[in-house]
Amino acid sequence: MEINGVDIKDTYAEGFGIKVTRMLVTAATKKLAKIAVTEATGYGTSVIGCPAEAGIDGYVPPEETPDGRPGYTIMICQGGKKALDHELMERIGMGILTAPTTAVFNCLESEDVLKTGNKLKFFGDGFEEVIDIDGRKIHSIPIMSGDFLVESAFGYKEGVAGGNFFVLANSKMSALVATEAAIDAIHNVEGVITPFPGGMVASGSKVGCNNYEFLNASTNEKMCVTLKDKVDSDIPDDVYGVMEVVIDGVDEDSVREAMKQGIKAACNVDGVLQISAGNFGGNLGAYKINLQDLF
Amino acid sequence: MEINGVDIKDTYAEGFGIKVTRMLVTAATKKLAKIAVTEATGYGTSVIGCPAEAGIDGYVPPEETPDGRPGYTIMICQGGKKALDHELMERIGMGILTAPTTAVFNCLESEDVLKTGNKLKFFGDGFEEVIDIDGRKIHSIPIMSGDFLVESAFGYKEGVAGGNFFVLANSKMSALVATEAAIDAIHNVEGVITPFPGGMVASGSKVGCNNYEFLNASTNEKMCVTLKDKVDSDIPDDVYGVMEVVIDGVDEDSVREAMKQGIKAACNVDGVLQISAGNFGGNLGAYKINLQDLF
Amino acid sequence: MEINGVDIKDTYAEGFGIKVTRMLVTAATKKLAKIAVTEATGYGTSVIGCPAEAGIDGYVPPEETPDGRPGYTIMICQGGKKALDHELMERIGMGILTAPTTAVFNCLESEDVLKTGNKLKFFGDGFEEVIDIDGRKIHSIPIMSGDFLVESAFGYKEGVAGGNFFVLANSKMSALVATEAAIDAIHNVEGVITPFPGGMVASGSKVGCNNYEFLNASTNEKMCVTLKDKVDSDIPDDVYGVMEVVIDGVDEDSVREAMKQGIKAACNVDGVLQISAGNFGGNLGAYKINLQDLF
Amino acid sequence: MEINGVDIKDTYAEGFGIKVTRMLVTAATKKLAKIAVTEATGYGTSVIGCPAEAGIDGYVPPEETPDGRPGYTIMICQGGKKALDHELMERIGMGILTAPTTAVFNCLESEDVLKTGNKLKFFGDGFEEVIDIDGRKIHSIPIMSGDFLVESAFGYKEGVAGGNFFVLANSKMSALVATEAAIDAIHNVEGVITPFPGGMVASGSKVGCNNYEFLNASTNEKMCVTLKDKVDSDIPDDVYGVMEVVIDGVDEDSVREAMKQGIKAACNVDGVLQISAGNFGGNLGAYKINLQDLF
Structure with missing residues (x-):
């Protein structure tokens, strides 16, 4: 899609x-x-x-x-x-x-x-x-x-935390500006916040930690742009910038609408190549929001 | 003075x-x-x-x-x-x-x-x-x-918290704008912050509480502008606006310089009538900064 | 009213x-x-x-x-x-x-x-x-x-220029903050702008000039707060601050709505005493908008 | 260099x-x-x-x-x-x-x-x-x-207008953010302004016009990113974003210092590949500021 x-x-x-x-x-x-x-x-x-x-x-x-x-x-x-x-x-x-x-x-x-x-x-x-x-x-x-x-x-x-999407782009700064555009769009959706600094998440993480077992969250190395050539990366070849948006809402509908508006806005910014999302295999959270179902 | x-x-x-x-x-x-x-x-x-x-x-x-x-x-x-x-x-x-x-x-x-x-x-x-x-x-x-x-x-x-002064003015909004001017000036002093919202303290308090003994801090009724005619007020007759600035610094000199610059700037705003300060009789804090000694 | x-x-x-x-x-x-x-x-x-x-x-x-x-x-x-x-x-x-x-x-x-x-x-x-x-x-x-x-x-x-109102208050800064509140409200009315700096007019003028005949506009001394005691002032006794808001709109209805919302917002600010407006006796402009008719 | x-x-x-x-x-x-x-x-x-x-x-x-x-x-x-x-x-x-x-x-x-x-x-x-x-x-x-x-x-x-440099980067948004960083740096140099919107020039032009002789300035097609594959472009292969900064100063020294600080700051932003500058063959302006001489 x-x-x-x-x-x-x-x-x-x-x-x-x-x-x-x-x-x-x-x-x-x-x-x-x-x-x-x-x-x-x-x-x-x-x-x-x-x-x-x-x-x-x-x-x-x-x-x-x-x-x-x-x-x-x-x-x-x-x-x-x-x-x-x-x-x-x-x-x-x-x-x-x-x-x-x-x-x-x-x-x-x-x-x-x-x-x-x-x-x-x-x-x-x-x-x-x-x-x-x-x-x-x-x-x-x-x-x-x-x-x-x-x-x-x-x-x-009871509301919903952790609604999210990733913006993958041709450069770090394209991902950054596209995320800013997404936040601009989400600000017009009622009943949601983007709690990270300026709405942008620069440091999407994974559950657990391979090297330091005392940590229960650590960097998501497969999505880190500067580790692209050092690990078995999940980042597509032409992508050099990755940013995340995280959304909390009063209910699932609000979060879905925010994801929809945010993604649409990000896709209007030059250099954006892919929209993805973060999940933990579906075993941790109560809500699963498929990206393609939003449209 | x-x-x-x-x-x-x-x-x-x-x-x-x-x-x-x-x-x-x-x-x-x-x-x-x-x-x-x-x-x-x-x-x-x-x-x-x-x-x-x-x-x-x-x-x-x-x-x-x-x-x-x-x-x-x-x-x-x-x-x-x-x-x-x-x-x-x-x-x-x-x-x-x-x-x-x-x-x-x-x-x-x-x-x-x-x-x-x-x-x-x-x-x-x-x-x-x-x-x-x-x-x-x-x-x-x-x-x-x-x-x-x-x-x-x-x-x-070890630094200094609670450096402060009060801005007393002919209206609430004169006190507010003068406080904003004070904050503008203080931002140019190194080694200090004004931790309250926008640097302004709208709600200076007193130690303890007369009516509810479970509280160890409560409104300073003698300095509340809307209680001026209801209590034995400390607010001068011609004053209708009161705001406070609170300063934390890396040392006493920084706090003193910030108070000095802030007070000078506040005194440049139309409608400001008096600068005062908050203390607790000198028994609680280790630092006593006399306003007139700053100049 | x-x-x-x-x-x-x-x-x-x-x-x-x-x-x-x-x-x-x-x-x-x-x-x-x-x-x-x-x-x-x-x-x-x-x-x-x-x-x-x-x-x-x-x-x-x-x-x-x-x-x-x-x-x-x-x-x-x-x-x-x-x-x-x-x-x-x-x-x-x-x-x-x-x-x-x-x-x-x-x-x-x-x-x-x-x-x-x-x-x-x-x-x-x-x-x-x-x-x-x-x-x-x-x-x-x-x-x-x-x-x-x-x-x-x-x-x-053909639109409408020069829609306006004056905010009279108990201090200069009350008038200023109230004008800012008025501008905040007017920004939500479609089809109007407040073209002066930040929407505020600090220097409402009169047509012509008494002392220098080469000028066709000059200070409105009867509304100047610092001339209150020096001229036959139009400023009420308890007023010490005056500011103006000027509005241009795509049509008269837009300007009227902006004036209405702006005045209501100004009246919510502490220290505001009177709302007035500027006119030239009705001979110069095609539009006369009575303040009381707005409500 | x-x-x-x-x-x-x-x-x-x-x-x-x-x-x-x-x-x-x-x-x-x-x-x-x-x-x-x-x-x-x-x-x-x-x-x-x-x-x-x-x-x-x-x-x-x-x-x-x-x-x-x-x-x-x-x-x-x-x-x-x-x-x-x-x-x-x-x-x-x-x-x-x-x-x-x-x-x-x-x-x-x-x-x-x-x-x-x-x-x-x-x-x-x-x-x-x-x-x-x-x-x-x-x-x-x-x-x-x-x-x-x-x-x-x-x-x-007599001051100096038209001091300038181009920021060439791996994407449009890298060029844009780098230009913003350059402007941040230039703001700290006394005696200069960057008169374009937000300091950024998105539309660097050439003298004259090939197709419409009534125009004495027109788009600089050889530096337009979207024309890179349609004209005999001056844009390097790996460059996909170009922005310009224009500086006016009270004297040549101020402009040189602003160019120096701005270029250094732009070079700190991820994705920037080249700094160039605009001139007209040296016949139009009185000042020639070589980029490499700044450092």
């Missing part, structure tokens, strides 16, 4: 279950909202080593937010409920409450909730109040610079 | 000891370097709730870096050596190694070192190599997109 | 007819598209002194563009057809053709057209080709870095 | 004389200064079609500016004095005076001056004043949002 002359390999991405939350962070200006969410979603590429997987989902213009201010939706994801609860407390409490003019609204309806706002309110030392915005229960907490607003409870549900 | 008509209050900032590291992250372009350091230093405003205090120190042009590429210096700080070691491993391993085209060099000479690079090398699964750049011992680790370079060991030393 | 406690003055903005064009500029990535349109729309605040009024309308995601790449719509406006023709030639030829990976598509259907693409094709020196994208006649012109694509003809029509 | 394995061709860039000005634009914050200079230097890639060549030279931190605020140096260049005078008036008057909180200082000492500030002062309609900042004669002009400050006179002198 080809898109715009690019080979779409007959393989699948293997995804995993993860608990996801999704909230909207507004502020006086778009720039101030961006500052807050950038802090709150940093250090959140993969739960392999980060305390959470986190990222910016999309921009929401003033006309469409509960308080008429510009904002960004973000997602914070973790495998365990307790860890997720902790991450919401600290990422909102240390990264958004501390940023000027912010408010945080829940964007994921679910029976299962984390009472983050209800706990953060104690920071107000008795001066906090409950207010209603758009039918939502909001805690208004006086801070030095004004009042911080946070919804009382945030829904969480 | 006045600067540009702004009252510099006769008070002091109270700082604390903290273990600091400082490294340079380079990449193919300035933008790619920024993407990596933004991820690696996120979720790092205060060790009260974040796993580390982290931030971008400054930009270093290609002409001045070991590999002739653009880069940013960053600092990662923690109270304990073990926690600091963990943070370097994960923030570099998950946030920089995963970003395209990056390299990480140590920028803090010290006898005490963390062997982060020496540990990250195992990700190479035997394909890693040791190379020399500019007299430095560098591990070159093949990853999908190319080779990730990381210095073998990173120095750490 | 009040919005969120802000006084909406019973006055009107006076707008003028202007010839408008609107085109979509796509590129390999969102960032590359932004670079091109920033160059092409610069030096374009007002035809009083600039060769055109020009600006970025909005972002269009890959899924919604003719070539599946990210892009920005821009508008270029001029009073005269000949001058407009020249501006399209040079702003596209010097500012977009010269930027890497770009393509330009017409976004304004009209019987009146400027054959910009048809003239730019000669740059190809015989190597240019005509291709079809989505039913559009496109000239593909080989340039050093690849092929530049440009639609053959661009529609133009 | 090779740098980092990249062939530096034995050829030269041919530059031209041009009249240059250089000024510093400060504002309350770095962001506000950037907004102003971006507007003022737009639509200024080449005097072939733009009313001036203009660009941002570099960032100047608050500590180093006359008014202690962050700023950017910019350059505005034109062949003729009268046209240069007009461009300064309108680019400063329409693009910087109209932007909030700005001030403009002369940065080029010369006996030849343009009295831009002295003419812009009339906008103040008699309310303008002369003040002294750092020994400079400054006009303070009341505008709606505050006071606009502009130096009375700006020096101009």
